[in-house]
Amino acid sequence: MKTGDRICALKEEKDALVLAHNYQRPEIQDVADFVGDSLELARMAESATKPLVVFCGVLFMAETAKILNPGKKVLVPVREATCPLADQLTPGMLARARADHPGAAVVLYINSTAACKALADVVCTSANAVGIVRSLDAPEVIVAPDANLAAYVQSQVPEKRIIAVPPGGHCYVHQDFTRQDVFSGRERGDTVICHPECRPEVQEASDHVASTGGMVQILRGQPPGRGWTVLTEREMGYRLRRLYPDQVVHVRDDAVCRDMKKTTLRDLLLSLEQERYEVVLPGETMENARGAIQRMLEAGR
Numbered sequence: 001m002k003t004g005d006r007i008c009a010l011k012e013e014k015d016a017l018v019l020a021h022n023y024q025r026p027e028i029q030d031v032a033d034f035v036g037d038s039l040e041l042a043r044m045a046e047s048a049t050k051p052l053v054v055f056c057g058v059l060f061m062a063e064t065a066k067i068l069n070p071g072k073k074v075l076v077p078v079r080e081a082t083c084p085l086a087d088q089l090t091p092g093m094l095a096r097a098r099a100d101h102p103g104a105a106v107v108l109y110i111n112s113t114a115a116c117k118a119l120a121d122v123v124c125t126s127a128n129a130v131g132i133v134r135s136l137d138a139p140e141v142i143v144a145p146d147a148n149l150a151a152y153v154q155s156q157v158p159e160k161r162i163i164a165v166p167p168g169g170h171c172y173v174h175q176d177f178t179r180q181d182v183f184s185g186r187e188r189g190d191t192v193i194c195h196p197e198c199r200p201e202v203q204e205a206s207d208h209v210a211s212t213g214g215m216v217q218i219l220r221g222q223p224p225g226r227g228w229t230v231l232t233e234r235e236m237g238y239r240l241r242r243l244y245p246d247q248v249v250h251v252r253d254d255a256v257c258r259d260m261k262k263t264t265l266r267d268l269l270l271s272l273e274q275e276r277y278e279v280v281l282p283g284e285t286m287e288n289a290r291g292a293i294q295r296m297l298e299a300g301r
């Protein structure tokens with residue numbers, strides 16, 4: 001039997017739900033039960049009824065799934081698949097920022113560790129960061145750990161003061177895009193969409209700034225043959241072309257998140273076969289982080 005067929009058989013046998021982020025390898029997206037952005041995946045994990053959830057993405061995503069649905073067994077096929085952006089923030093840095101800015105609300109990007117989430121007032125994703133910050137009473141808001149997302153929020157919510165912690169926090173994949181990528185797309189006649197993790201000058205030059213789920217929505221129902229330059233991780237191109245084969249999608253082939261690529265079809269098969277690697281977090285961290293994540297989900301309901 002082929003690996004993909006064995007995975008599908010095991011999903012049935014073990015009554016497992018396989019979730020995959022939009023940046024996962026094409027063959028993983030093809031066998032997943034649901035593919036989406038961080039917010040959509042958090043919602044799917046929260047409402048999962050199957051006893052076993054296998055999360056193909058990076059560790060903070062699987063941890064979020066466990067926190068939201070602690071009664072389920074949540075597996076991550078590769079424990080070393082982490083997010084270098086999430087690793088740029090420590091609980092100590094957040095505690096210092098709070099002490100330096102008493103009265104400021106703390107909005108934590110979902111790309112962060114569970115220990116940091118436990119110290120946040122509310123979590124956000126790239127899909128809802130602007131709405132979450134706008135909904136808060138506090139005039140000052142700490143946004144961590146992505147400074148480019150913080151700059152995007154500041155541009156959309158000028159009535160508040162946004163404090164980026166750490167000041168230079170970034171994702172190396174998105175930091176690599178420049179205005180030249182936007183201009184190259186325009187020269188092809190494309191509409192340009194960038195992720196809010198891109199630099200502010202790239203955000204300003206693009207036609208749209210959107211989360212990966214937002215990109216899926218923007219292309220829905222467009223007249224056939226339209227051109228799109230999508231400034232985010234390469235596999236978003238696979239996702240969009242699969243959903244919209246009549247659209248012309250351009251991505252940069254070298255825009256690769258190494259951690260998102262660590263999970264192979266074989267890793268997923270072994271994860272299902274051996275029920276490895278179970279996500280386990282300290283009870284107190286889970287309790288404290290859950291409140292901040294649930295506040296985000298409730299804000300969007």
Ligand code: 13P
Binds near residue numbers: 022111
């Ligand atoms: P999305 O929430 O837009 O899917 O982004 C997740 C991510 O890791 C971006 O680099």
Ligand code: SF4
Binds near residue numbers: 083085197233
């Ligand atoms: Fe983290 Fe960037 Fe990879 Fe997203 S693309 S998981 S932010 S390193």
